[in-house]
């Protein structure tokens with residue numbers, strides 16, 4: 670599933686191609702993309718809109734128009750966007766929508782599993798809609814460790830579940846959560862509220878480093894993710910821990926283990942990321958849970 674580095678990579682590639690251009694013709698062939706709104710209605714509303722800015726919040730790609738309206742694109746599991754010169758789009762049975770721009774080029778949306786969404790919002794709705802669903806941007810200069818600490822202070826959930834919650838920190842999904850926890854040497858099942866100040870600082874740094882590493886390699890292509898020119902990302906070749914079950918930890922050589930946390934496959938190093946029981950005496954229920962892992 671595309672996470673912040675993948676969506677940010679798409680944003681950076683699409684911005685110079687879309688900004689200043691108008692949506693001349695829009696075809697949406699899959700009603701699931703816009704439901705419950707009629708896809709023909711959305712397509713008609715989009716025609717004539719001129720792009721002011723290609724923006725991103727968390728995993729949302731936000732096409733902001735000069736009118737103040739915005740198209741929120743969420744790629745979910747398998748969505749991707751492809752840009753091509755006029756008539757150069759490849760034939761694709763999974764193509765769900767095509768936007769023809771006023772310079773003759775096309776942007777196509779493809780989605781194999783069809784969980785992606787296109788939502789057209791009026792100017793007064795955009796910020797409210799996004800802020801209700803997405804927390805702080807982890808790569809913003811203003812994002813500090815204290816913001817993460819504030820979110821963790823209230824949470825008994827395992828730290829991995831906490832950082833997968835998009836309201837805790839925007840854009841971190843299963844891959845970059847595992848990568849960040851490995852970098853910070855924190856066991857994914859540690860209750861978020863039990864992390865010490867030093868650990869929260871390390872995790873804050875690690876989240877940013879893991880996301881930046883993903884962006885540097887233009888995102889990770891495990892299956893469907895593609896850049897707008899059709900190329901694959903390269904971050905999957907540099908994963909520290911994600912998907913490396915049984916392989917040696919890059920720090921200590923211990924075989925990487927896989928468990929499930931918050932229903933998601935989770936990889937960690939059992940030596941570098943110890944599950945210490947910090948307050949087991951005051952909260953016996955947690956030590957039982959630890960022993961079952």
Ligand SMILES: [Zn+2]
Nearest residue numbers: 918921938941
């Ligand atoms: Zn290790």
